[in-house]
Amino acid sequence: MTNKTLKIGEASFIGTLLQTEHGSILLIQGKRANLGCGYFSLGPADKLGDRFAVVTGVKSFEDMLAAGVVAASKAAGECGVVPGMTGREALLVMERE
DSSP states (O other), rough: OOOEEEEEEEEEEEEEEEEOOEEEEEEEESSSSEEEOOOSSHHHHHHOOOEEEEOOOOOHHHEEEEEEEEEEEEHHHHTTTTSSBHHHHHHHHHHOO
């Protein structure tokens, strides 16, 4: 497992990379924001009320920030995350209090 601090505007996030046999699992987290790769399911986030968005086709944290959101939890949608916005935009929207 690898962790990396990411600064986006004035906000700080932690990127976590887990290697699997055939690929990687990527997650970027803030205080309230969560952005994950295609390995993640939104069911638990919806059940718990977490702000979570998913991007696919990514291999790095930089890819995640540039990729378009393909799905978002109900809580993420309620704070303004919509499919097609970049991962960077989604993180900043979700991180707002």
